[in-house]
Amino acid sequence: MSDQVEAAMRSEAPQMRADKHVSLQTVERLSAYRRVLEELDRDGVEYIHSQQFAGLVGVTPAQLRRDLSSFGTFGNISRGYNVYQMGRTMSRIMGTDSTQSVALFGVGDLGRALLSYRGFEERGFHIAVAFDVDQDKVGRVFAGRRCYALEELATVLPEYEVRMAVLASRPEGLQALADRVAAAGVHAILNFVPKRVTPPEGCFVENTDISAKLEKLSFLAHAQATV
């Protein structure tokens, strides 16, 4: 093997780590890293140092390096990080390097907005199918995606190879819905319904409570006003 090839391998191929513990907070920053890497790649940047990279993402360089180090070693000491290479690696780590099918539950106002959103495809997610309890909606096609009745869940989900689910239904029966979805083989649920869901066995649940965000902001704005 020539020195060039060897050197290239050393500097280009990230040493991924089949590692132990990765903090949840690190995971949350990962998508921000990937987004910045994508922009840099579009701008034709080949290498970037932790200092500038961190500046673009809005974290400290130390934190960036620490986060990355929990997945392996990526950086070339003098040149910094290879933008393209590392973007690919991030996608691989997050499992978004190939498109995954997602199912939507609840084709209301929010559900339809999600269905017509293009951004998910760019990030490796495809809402392949929708479900609703409303008989007026079942059988119809929304933004190209068919809406099924909840009863068809167990047969339809495997058919579309659905790995993740988004809940935009109603608070009533939310836990039961989550349990059914998990039982049908879904291992990750994104929940928009403002009600607590106890994660079913073997299934991750992530909540997005928009009102809660507003409340947090309200508190902060208020608190500052009184200081």
Next chain:
Amino acid sequence: MSDQVEAAMRSEAPQMRADKHVSLQTVERLSAYRRVLEELDRDGVEYIHSQQFAGLVGVTPAQLRRDLSSFGTFGNISRGYNVYQMGRTMSRIMGTDSTQSVALFGVGDLGRALLSYRGFEERGFHIAVAFDVDQDKVGRVFAGRRCYALEELATVLPEYEVRMAVLASRPEGLQALADRVAAAGVHAILNFVPKRVTPPEGCFVENTDISAKLEKLSFLAHAQATV
């Protein structure tokens, strides 16, 4: 003052604290606490202990007590917490005991879903007005709310006494938009656009990145699969 009255005051009136430091994580749990208190109140529960309360919210009793203690003392040692009283106090702490006006920027699919959502009013927020750059949308009324051109921002926001803003526009010019909004007197921004915003001076920014949530879930589901 009779003993009864004195006892009642001691047990019912929360001792609020004009306190020092409140952790951000505590603030985020506050809305969950309030939601549960509301449900309990609807169910006619008068008092509840930290143990059961924590169970309903999904935190440990110790954490609940610690969180509450950073705002003052609420609990009656033997009877627990007064559900109604504490619900009111939570609202007051978060500044949601009276309705606040919110402005929406970007009347696209997501913006319209937010406009027709009833849940915000229940939580003390009222989207009073909308803005868009699209001339087809300016002047129209969406779910009862008028859509203005961005240029009218400086005059319209004070008119509606807007305290907070929601951004559901596009990535282009996002920072400039945030800066303008903040300059018009808004101190808190909820941003749905997947692009980093540097908080303008004196303004809090909270981001909700739905794709990032999916990416996090994808990572978790993947990671578990390989364990």
Next chain:
DNA sequence: GCCTCACTGTGAATAGAATCACAGTTGCAG
């Protein structure tokens, strides 16, 4: 080929959040 410079990856130190554990209180039973 060697030297220099500035960068990464990571132990050590610090800051911060969650949990433990209990002193002190209070409602209530008798």
Next chain:
DNA sequence: CTGCAACTGTGATTCTATTCACAGTGAGGC
């Protein structure tokens, strides 16, 4: 009125995340 049982609020502790700081390294200049 007294004693008991059980709860809160909080100091002390543990656990986790972030930042510091530097040894070791590689690219590029000469």
